[in-house]
Amino acid sequence: MKYISTRGQSPALSFSQILLGGLAPDGGLYLPETYPQISDADLTTMRGMSYAELAYAILSRFVDDIPADDLRAIINETYCADVYAYTRQEQNAADITPILQLEDNLYLLSLSNGPTLAFKDMAMQLLGNLFEYVLTKEGKTTNILGATSGDTGSAAEYAMRGKKGIRVFMLSPHKKMSRFQTAQMFSLQDENIYNIAVNGVFDDCQDMVKAVSNDAAFKAQYKIGAVNSINWGRIVAQVVYYFKGYLAVTQNNAQKVSFSVPSGNFGNVCAGHIARMMGLPIDKLIVATNENDVLDEFFKTGVYSPRSSEKTYHTSSPSMDISKASNFERFVFDLVGRDSEKTRTLWSKVDNGNSFDLKADGYFEKIADYGFVSGSSSHASRMQTIREAQAKYHVVIDTHTADGLKVAWAYFDKQTPMVVLETALPAKFEEAIIESLGHAPERPSVLNGIENLPQRFTVMEASAEAIKAFIVENT
Numbered sequence: 001m002k003y004i005s006t007r008g009q010s011p012a013l014s015f016s017q018i019l020l021g022g023l024a025p026d027g028g029l030y031l032p033e034t035y036p037q038i039s040d041a042d043l044t045t046m047r048g049m050s051y052a053e054l055a056y057a058i059l060s061r062f063v064d065d066i067p068a069d070d071l072r073a074i075i076n077e078t079y080c081a082d083v084y085a086y087t088r089q090e091q092n093a094a095d096i097t098p099i100l101q102l103e104d105n106l107y108l109l110s111l112s113n114g115p116t117l118a119f120k121d122m123a124m125q126l127l128g129n130l131f132e133y134v135l136t137k138e139g140k141t142t143n144i145l146g147a148t149s150g151d152t153g154s155a156a157e158y159a160m161r162g163k164k165g166i167r168v169f170m171l172s173p174h175k176k177m178s179r180f181q182t183a184q185m186f187s188l189q190d191e192n193i194y195n196i197a198v199n200g201v202f203d204d205c206q207d208m209v210k211a212v213s214n215d216a217a218f219k220a221q222y223k224i225g226a227v228n229s230i231n232w233g234r235i236v237a238q239v240v241y242y243f244k245g246y247l248a249v250t251q252n253n254a255q256k257v258s259f260s261v262p263s264g265n266f267g268n269v270c271a272g273h274i275a276r277m278m279g280l281p282i283d284k285l286i287v288a289t290n291e292n293d294v295l296d297e298f299f300k301t302g303v304y305s306p307r308s309s310e311k312t313y314h315t316s317s318p319s320m321d322i323s324k325a326s327n328f329e330r331f332v333f334d335l336v337g338r339d340s341e342k343t344r345t346l347w348s349k350v351d352n353g354n355s356f357d358l359k360a361d362g363y364f365e366k367i368a369d370y371g372f373v374s375g376s377s378s379h380a381s382r383m384q385t386i387r388e389a390q391a392k393y394h395v396v397i398d399t400h401t402a403d404g405l406k407v408a409w410a411y412f413d414k415q416t417p418m419v420v421l422e423t424a425l426p427a428k429f430e431e432a433i434i435e436s437l438g439h440a441p442e443r444p445s446v447l448n449g450i451e452n453l454p455q456r457f458t459v460m461e462a463s464a465e466a467i468k469a470f471i472v473e474n475t
């Protein structure tokens, strides 16, 4: 299995070769040359599998340069009940992604039982173990540099803490994250984790990362790496739970299932698209956005019009506050028949700050063949959905998941099973739950008092020179 760039001007590489990198050298995103196909018999066999067995059955089709026994060991270490321990009372941690029935044919797939209470752990935990394995084997090290406004940074830190050959330098806007999110990250005492609180906003943090990445000499000398949402390893790990969710709510392979996915950078739902391309019987893939609705606009009109970062709204579902969807190019590449020249033309417009319209050239009609539909939510509708979910289903959901449920209701026909992906636990967004329900959500008891633990972080001015000097000093 080789990986190619959506822009067609980079050499094809193996899984381990693309694992530690980000964009392809031509600016494109990596995708497998072809999607491995799952037969009816394969799917039947998968019905009896544990999460780890299923993960191996799927990932081994994408990874052919890690020996089978090693890959199996990495997966078994990643997907075990100890790691995904924050399960709701009535659910079984051994399921890794337990399913909760809300009503007839409507389900919630719990993806947020990992250490940072958000679905990003599902892929990031695997990435941490894969990184350590590949780096150790090749005798290499890496310094991961990232910017976060919350979920990504904490998921990366909890995945990389204590890992050999890896340091993490994570920039976050000083005093701008919730107390809980800050405590989650800053209470880590591991020596290989560096929390840097930047005097500025999230965009300042991102600009510092970009400036360092654009300094090719520094980047090479200090082995700067990334774990952002375009990383192929993250996408492929997420394919697994679409299979798990499908198998959990069906009795036979003739049934189809729809998924509703709270979306920001299009990473999560991109994995659903790949599962569908592999032959998983998915009916609809529902892209649910918040007020930052670039994707909803595209799926309704065929126009992709990324916003400038000043026009990004700060919402009560902050992990979906994006101005452009960094994984979207992967889907469009498939939609235009894997025509890399066409993809290059479209993204030269995007990279110059413009939009593109797929209606004019006939591609927009093809979207239906891929099962995609979309919708969006507002602050008021998310608050209302949290209240309704509590009243109707006796379950407390977070604001991101509320966005997914709100849009799922609009497409739910009561016949086709519908799975809403739970992308965070409510405990992570306490303030919003108090606003909606008038009381705080339940918090996993071991996290009680996390805000009072000693914190380890460095305050820094928003300057690329400052972060470079800090990296030099600490490596």
Ligand SMILES: *Cc1c(COP(=O)(O)O)cnc(C)c1O
Pocket (backbone or CB within 6 Å): 118, 119, 120, 151, 152, 229, 262, 263, 264, 265, 266, 267, 268, 269, 319, 320, 400, 423, 424
């Ligand atoms: C990251 C995140 C999302 C958005 O996922 P994408 O892969 O960027 O589409 C949604 N909800 C939560 C809680 C997240 O952390």
